[in-house]
Amino acid sequence: MCGIIGYVGRRTDAGVLVVEGLKRLEYRGYDSWGVACKTEEGIVIRKDVGKISAVNPSDFLQPSSLAMAHTRWATHGGVTPENAHPHVSCDGKVVVVLNGIIENFEELRAELAAKGHRFVSTTDTEVIPHLIEEEMKNEGQRTEDLGQREKENAFPGPRSQVPSPSPDFAAAVRRACLRFEGRFGIVAMHADVPLLVAARTGSPLIVGVAEDGYFIASDTPAFIRSTATVQYLDDGEMVVTDGQSILFSDLRTGEEREKREIAITWSAAESQKGEYEHYMLKEIMEQKQSIARAVNQDIDQIETLARAILDAQGTFLVGCGTAAKACMAAEYFFSVIAGHHVNFAPASEFKLYHRFLKPESLLIAVSQSGETADTLEAMKIAKSKGAKVLAIVNAEGSSIAREADYTLHINAGPERAVASTKALTGQMAVLLLIAYAMIGKLPKGRTRLLETAAAINDMLNPRYTEFIETIAERIQQSSDLYIIGKGWNYPMALESAIKIQEVSYVHAEGFAGGELKHGPIALIEKGTPCIALVGNDEVRTDIVSNAIELKARGGFIIGIAPARNDVFDEWIKVPDVDTAQAIVNIIPIQILAYFLAVKRGKDPDMPRNLAKSVTVK
Ligand code: AGP
Numbered sequence: 001m002c003g004i005i006g007y008v009g010r011r012t013d014a015g016v017l018v019v020e021g022l023k024r025l026e027y028r029g030y031d032s033w034g035v036a037c038k039t040e041e042g043i044v045i046r047k048d049v050g051k052i053s054a055v056n057p058s059d060f061l062q063p064s065s066l067a068m069a070h071t072r073w074a075t076h077g078g079v080t081p082e083n084a085h086p087h088v089s090c091d092g093k094v095v096v097v098l099n100g101i102i103e104n105f106e107e108l109r110a111e112l113a114a115k116g117h118r119f120v121s122t123t124d125t126e127v128i129p130h131l132i133e134e135e136m137k138n139e140g141q142r143t144e145d146l147g148q149r150e151k152e153n154a155f156p157g158p159r160s161q162v163p164s165p166s167p168d169f170a171a172a173v174r175r176a177c178l179r180f181e182g183r184f185g186i187v188a189m190h191a192d193v194p195l196l197v198a199a200r201t202g203s204p205l206i207v208g209v210a211e212d213g214y215f216i217a218s219d220t221p222a223f224i225r226s227t228a229t230v231q232y233l234d235d236g237e238m239v240v241t242d243g244q245s246i247l248f249s250d251l252r253t254g255e256e257r258e259k260r261e262i263a264i265t266w267s268a269a270e271s272q273k274g275e276y277e278h279y280m281l282k283e284i285m286e287q288k289q290s291i292a293r294a295v296n297q298d299i300d301q302i303e304t305l306a307r308a309i310l311d312a313q314g315t316f317l318v319g320c321g322t323a324a325k326a327c328m329a330a331e332y333f334f335s336v337i338a339g340h341h342v343n344f345a346p347a348s349e350f351k352l353y354h355r356f357l358k359p360e361s362l363l364i365a366v367s368q369s370g371e372t373a374d375t376l377e378a379m380k381i382a383k384s385k386g387a388k389v390l391a392i393v394n395a396e397g398s399s400i401a402r403e404a405d406y407t408l409h410i411n412a413g414p415e416r417a418v419a420s421t422k423a424l425t426g427q428m429a430v431l432l433l434i435a436y437a438m439i440g441k442l443p444k445g446r447t448r449l450l451e452t453a454a455a456i457n458d459m460l461n462p463r464y465t466e467f468i469e470t471i472a473e474r475i476q477q478s479s480d481l482y483i484i485g486k487g488w489n490y491p492m493a494l495e496s497a498i499k500i501q502e503v504s505y506v507h508a509e510g511f512a513g514g515e516l517k518h519g520p521i522a523l524i525e526k527g528t529p530c531i532a533l534v535g536n537d538e539v540r541t542d543i544v545s546n547a548i549e550l551k552a553r554g555g556f557i558i559g560i561a562p563a564r565n566d567v568f569d570e571w572i573k574v575p576d577v578d579t580a581q582a583i584v585n586i587i588p589i590q591i592l593a594y595f596l597a598v599k600r601g602k603d604p605d606m607p608r609n610l611a612k613s614v615t616v617k
Pocket of ligand 1: 320321322324366367368369370371372374375418419420421451498500611612613614
C-alpha cells in the first residue's frame with residue numbers, strides 16, 4: 001500500500017525528515033517514490049520509479065519547514081515517473097499525495113478537462129490537485145467577506161494563530177474531498193500557504209505531535225524517531241496544521257473535532273531490523289516473546305467476550321489472508337474445546353453472508369494492521385444489521401480497533417514484513433484463550449499457552465533454524481510444494497501455502513489431508529516435496545496415513561510433528577502442546593518459507609506485487 005509522510009513545523013530540514021521517514025514505510029510495498037518541499041523558491045518536487053532506499057536524504061538539504069513524501073503502490077496507471085506522486089495542479093501551486101482510490105476519477109477528469117485542466121499522468125490521483133485548484137477559484141469568488149472566511153475556518157483556542165488567508169486552501173480541499181467516491185487518504189500543500197492539510201475516508205492517516213511541529217503519516221514508524229505522541233484522524237475527518245496549531249474537523253460539516261494525544265507503547269528500536277538481515281526473520285524469532293504477550297490479556301474482558309460469543313445468535317469470524325487462517329483455526333478451537341458452533345468467512349466473501357445477521361449476532365474481525373479494506377467492509381455490513389463487533393488486532397489505534405465495539409490487542413509489537421508471522425500466532429493464542437474461557441477454564445487455557453510460549457522459546461534456537469535452512473536448501477529448486485493438515489492443522493496447511501508462495505514465489509498448495517484422494521493426489525510425482533502437519537491428537541493416524549499415500553506415489557515427505565514417523569523422509573520436531581499444536585506447527589513453515597525466499601534470491605520483506613496492509617478493495 002502507498003506510504004505517506006508530511007511535516008510542518010519549526011525545523012528547516014523538513015526534506016530530510018520526510019525522506020528518512022519514508023524509508024521506514026518501505027515495508028508497505030511500493031514501486032515508485034516522490035518528495036515535495038516548500039522552499040524559498042517555491043515547491044521543489046522530485047519523484048521517480050524505484051527504491052527510496054537508493055535516495056540520499058542529503059539531496060534534500062535545501063531549507064524547508066514544510067514537506068511531504070510518498071511511496072506509490074500502483075493501482076490506476078503504470079509504474080512510471082509521471083505517475084509517481086506527488087501530483088500538482090495546472091498552476092503548480094497545489095501539491096497532493098494519495099493513499100487509496102478515487103473511484104469516480106474519470107468523471108472528475110472529464111469535468112476538469114472541459115474547464116481546461118491539463119493532465120500529465122494516467123492516475124486517478126491527479127484529479128485531486130486540479131479539483132482543489134478549481135475549488136480555490138470558486139472559493140475566491142464565493143467568500144467575499146473575510147469575516148465569513150474567519151467564521152467558517154477560524155482556528156479556535158490558544159493553540160491557533162494560523163494566518164487568515166490560509167482558510168481558502170483548507171476549505172477548497174474540503175469541498176474537493178466531498179466530490180470523491182472511494183476509500184482514500186490525502187495530504188495536500190499549497191505554494192502560497194504554510195499549511196499541511198489532510199483528509200481521510202478509509203485509508204489510515206495518523207498525526208505525530210512533536211515538540212517542533214506536526215507529522216501526518218500513514219503509519220507511526222514514519223515519525224517514531226521524532227515523537228511517540230499521536231492523534232488519530234478518523235474516517236470522514238480532516239486536519240489542518242501550520243506546525244504550531246492544529247484543527248481537526250468533520251469533513252462534511254466542518255464542525256471541529258477534539259482529539260486526545262495518545263502515547264505509542266512501542267519504541268523506535270522495536271520497529272527496526274536490529275541484528276537481523278530481514279524483518280521477517282526478526283519477527284519469526286520474536287515469537288519467543290510475542291505469544292506470552294498475547295496471552296497477557298485482561299481476564300475480565302476475556303470472560304465477558306467469551307460470554308458474548310455464547311450468548312450471540314450466530315458468531316462470524318472474518319479476516320483476510322493469514323488473519324483468515326487464524327479465524328479458520330478458531331472454528332476448530334471453538335468446536336473441539338468449547339463445543340460451540342461459529343462460522344468463518346473470508347472478509348471479502350462476507351457480503352454474501354449478511355442475510356444471517358441480526359442484532360443478536362456477533363462478528364469477530366481479525367487483522368494485524370487493522371486497516372484491511374475487506375475486513376472493514378465486513379464490519380460495516382455487520383454493524384448495519386445491528387450486530388456487535390469484536391476486533392482482534394495488532395496495530396494500536398487502527399481503524400478496525402477504533403470502529404469495533406470491543407477490541408483485544410495481541411501486543412505483538414510492530415510487524416513490518418509483508419509476510420505475517422508473529423501476528424498469526426498471537427491471534428491464534430487469543431482465540432484459543434477465548435475458547436477455554438467459554439467453558440470456564442480460562443486458567444487452564446492460560447497455562448497451556450504459557451507452556452507453549454516457553455516451548456517455542458526453547459525451540460527457536462540457531463541449531464533449529466540451521467536445520468530448517470538445510471531442508472530449504474534441498475527443496476529450493478522445486479516448482480511445486482504441497483502441505484497437508486487435518487483439524488486445526490488444516491488452516492495451517494493453507495497458511496503454509498500463503499507463506500511459501502508470497503515470499504519465495506514457489507507454487508505451494510495446502511490441502512485437508514482427507515481431500516487428497518479426491519483429486520490433488522494426481523499432482524504427486526517422484527520427489528515432489530510434501531509437508532505433513534501432525535499433532536498428537538485424535539486425527540494423528542489419519543494425517544499420517546495421508547502422508548503414506550503421498551509417499552507411495554513418490555512424494556518426498558517432510559513431517560512437522562512432535563514424534564518421528566517412518567513415513568517422514570525429513571522430520572522437523574515440534575513440541576507436543578496438544579490444543580495449541582497449530583501455533584507451534586506453523587513456525588517451522590515460516591522459517592522454511594523465509595530461507596526458500598533468501599536462497600531463491602528474493603527479498604522476503606518486500607515481495608513483488610504485495611503490500612503489508614491492503615487498504616483498497
Ligand atoms: C500474510 O502474510 C499477508 N501479508 C496477507 O495475507 C495478510 O495476512 C492479509 O492482507 C490481512 O492483513 P491484516 O491481518 O493486516 O488484516
